[in-house]
Amino acid sequence: MTLSHNRFRSMHWFTAVFLVAIALTTVVRLWLSRRHIRHVLANRDAVPAEFEGRIALAAHQKAADYTVAKARFGLWETLTAAVLLLAFTLGGGLQFISDTWGRVLESGGYAHGIALIASVALVSSVIDLPFALYRTFVIEARFGFNRSSLALFFADLAKQAALGALLLVPLVFCFLWLMARMGAMWWLYAWATWVAFSLVVQFLYPTVFVRWFNKFAPLEDASLRSRIEGLLTKCGFRSRGLFVMDGSKRSSHGNAYFTGFGVAKRIVLFDTLVSRLAPPEIEAVLAHELGHFSRRHVWKRMALLFAVSLAFLWVLGWLIGREWFFTALGVHAQGTAMALVLFFMVAPVFTFLLHPLASLYSRLHEFEADAYAARVADPRDLVRALVKLYEDNAATLTPDPLHSAFYDSHPPAMLRIARLHTLQN
Numbered sequence: 001m002t003l004s005h006n007r008f009r010s011m012h013w014f015t016a017v018f019l020v021a022i023a024l025t026t027v028v029r030l031w032l033s034r035r036h037i038r039h040v041l042a043n044r045d046a047v048p049a050e051f052e053g054r055i056a057l058a059a060h061q062k063a064a065d066y067t068v069a070k071a072r073f074g075l076w077e078t079l080t081a082a083v084l085l086l087a088f089t090l091g092g093g094l095q096f097i098s099d100t101w102g103r104v105l106e107s108g109g110y111a112h113g114i115a116l117i118a119s120v121a122l123v124s125s126v127i128d129l130p131f132a133l134y135r136t137f138v139i140e141a142r143f144g145f146n147r148s149s150l151a152l153f154f155a156d157l158a159k160q161a162a163l164g165a166l167l168l169v170p171l172v173f174c175f176l177w178l179m180a181r182m183g184a185m186w187w188l189y190a191w192a193t194w195v196a197f198s199l200v201v202q203f204l205y206p207t208v209f210v211r212w213f214n215k216f217a218p219l220e221d222a223s224l225r226s227r228i229e230g231l232l233t234k235c236g237f238r239s240r241g242l243f244v245m246d247g248s249k250r251s252s253h254g255n256a257y258f259t260g261f262g263v264a265k266r267i268v269l270f271d272t273l274v275s276r277l278a279p280p281e282i283e284a285v286l287a288h289e290l291g292h293f294s295r296r297h298v299w300k301r302m303a304l305l306f307a308v309s310l311a312f313l314w315v316l317g318w319l320i321g322r323e324w325f326f327t328a329l330g331v332h333a334q335g336t337a338m339a340l341v342l343f344f345m346v347a348p349v350f351t352f353l354l355h356p357l358a359s360l361y362s363r364l365h366e367f368e369a370d371a372y373a374a375r376v377a378d379p380r381d382l383v384r385a386l387v388k389l390y391e392d393n394a395a396t397l398t399p400d401p402l403h404s405a406f407y408d409s410h411p412p413a414m415l416r417i418a419r420l421h422t423l424q425n
């Protein structure tokens with residue numbers, strides 16, 4: 001009793017705040033998942049009235065089972081993430097990695113800093129690996145979505161690691177250099193670097209890197225192409241090409257998207273989408289994507305992200321000079337690399353409760369894009385396409401409202417389709 005009482009009294013206030021934030025985040029996550037599972041199961045036995053005759057009971061039940069399987073597995077991921085975060089911080093993991101590298105590399109040097117950050121990334125990926133394998137080869141496979149092989153899975157992993165190293169090592173080096181050289185205002189320079197880096201990646205990813213993972217063929221179907229070109233002219237959209245991507249190589253989930261900006265703008269349809277939807281439905285889905293473009297959602301989202309990252313870096317700029325920020329989180333090796341890794345590791349538990357705001361913002365954009373689609377295409381086609389996509393992807397029609405408000409980037413099916421029906425002319 002006395003011992004634990006003393007330990008509690010000697011605990012730094014920031015350690016206590018951190019523990020409360022982890023506990024709160026984890027409990028809220030678990031609670032939302034449990035609610036979601038209960039809600040989906042409670043609605044498993046009947047297709048919602050709005051979808052009767054359009055979605056079969058068997059498909060509705062498959063969606064329920066798929067959603068529940070993912071959510072139940074997610075409970076384990078949530079718990080593991082909390083334990084891992086505690087192990088890295090208060091458990092001494094970060095300090096241990098830093099000490100280990102300190103034996104071979106000069107402590108506080110660039111090599112030491114990059115080795116520390118790379119090791120943390122490596123350890124996290126290794127721990128995530130069994131989860132990713134289970135998701136792909138057990139859950140996705142059980143519901144008939146997985147088309148990937150182990151060879152493809154590991155080839156993807158190797159390419160992602162190479163890409164990550166290629167992009168992040170120079171960025172981390174830049175950050176460490178700015179932190180060492182630019183004095184108290186380093187965070188402002190780091191922010192400018194981050195903005196420039198993001199814009200370059202935003203340009204290079206769709207034009208260069210994505211080809212490492214997928215193949216793109218020009219859209220062959222002439223009648224579909226002329227239909228889409230008609231839509232593009234109507235919307236005043238000039239693109240650099242219309243492509244079909246071999247999404248079916250990995251998964252049978254379907255999608256359509258735009259990538260790039262300025263001269264690099266391309267329209268990409270997943271082959272799974274082209275084979276599943278009728279041409280007017282593809283046109284309606286594309287009209288929705290054009291809605292995102294015409295309302296400048298990508299730019300708005302980026303501007304918001306840049307504003308948030310400026311705030312984050314400013315906070316880090318302040319914290320880096322406080323010894324307690326390190327010691328209260330289980331680290332006594334202070335330094336720029338340690339500050340970076342510690343900050344970005346613990347930040348999510350302090351911002352978790354802002355999730356619903358980000359989701360709300362995204363859902364407003366989805367409604368705007370739907371409204372745009374309803375003007376330039378037939379909203380009934382979009383409804384038909386959405387129903388098919390919900391069915392094909394086994395997406396639940398009956399999410400828990402609170403879970404949905406917290407996490408969902410897209411409005412729940414019923415709300416979205418009801419809104420589209422009101423937009424019919």
Ligand SMILES: [Zn+2]
Nearest residue numbers: 288292366369
């Ligand atoms: Zn959208």
